[in-house]
Amino acid sequence: MSATTMAGALADVMAELARLDDPKVRAANEKRGDDHGVNLSRLRAVATRLKTQQELARALWATNETSARLLALLICRPKDFGRGELDAMLREARSPKVHDWLVNYVVKKSPHAEDLRLAWTADPDPVVASAGWALTSERVVKKPEGLNLTELLDIIEAEMKDAPDRLQWAMNTTLAFIGIEHAEYRARALDIGERLEVLKDYPTPPNCTSPFAPVWINEMVGRQARM
Structure with missing residues (x-):
């Protein structure tokens, strides 16, 4: 995928996540220390449609947005991350839900x-x-x-x-x-x-x-x- 195509795909996904952001969901999540407002069932539906896309997953992670990072963890290929990359990702993952999904969905499947x-x-x-x-x-x-x-x-x-x-x-x-x-x-x-x-x-x-x-x-x- 070219850089231009990737930028367009990332912009489209981020716009979709913005549309899905629900203030009521965000308020409930903030009580648990999570800063995102996307219903997780809807987030999983987006992931199901996108399927596995490692390059897009890395781009979503790099946005530093919690909903984007959660989506990244659903569409990534766990075994493609290096040890140092996973270590850096964990140290960046201060949202409890991102931390939990990173460990359970990605690191546990890693060599x-x-x-x-x-x-x-x-x-x-x-x-x-x-x-x-x-x-x-x-x-x-x-x-x-x-x-x-x-x-x-x-x-x-x-x-x-x-x-x-x-x-x-x-x-x-x-x-x-x-x-x-x-x-x-x-x-x-x-x-x-x-x-x-x-x-x-x-x-x-x-x-x-x-x-x-x-x-x-x-x-x-x-x-x-x-x-």
Whole structure:
């Protein structure tokens, strides 16, 4: 695609996103820290129509607009991003929804996922570190071989209580998944959760599972037993 054609395609998509921007959706999203006003179902419909377009995805990301970046993550080809490119993208992704989609839709499918997991988990930036813990949770469930679960629990026990919100949430998720998926570590995971009381009072809607690790672990283990 020529530069002129790409510029035209980008302008058309950005104009469409502007038309889809809804002030009510934007106001609701802003309460959660996200600065965009496009309904996500409509955004996904645009992505379905565009299909995979890596060059356009990179151009959309470069706009620094949240709705454009979310669309970019839906139409990109995850394996085409280099390690350094993904690292830079994560450090730019301060919108919670962009951060979440980048990790879950792109980085998890990348051949660089494990290398980035190790680097990000140890990063001093808590937002970056939270991405490393999200990748760690994925491994706890899907590929635990080689993980030192005792060491992970040691870190969670020492650091989760005072961690910033997003990092705390990610570490708590890892704690819960260790307790759910690995029976030999369940008692310790429950004990850590009970003592630290992280997210114990988190408001949980009816018919939803609390993110408080002991409740979450017991609920999911109970469901597995009933299956």
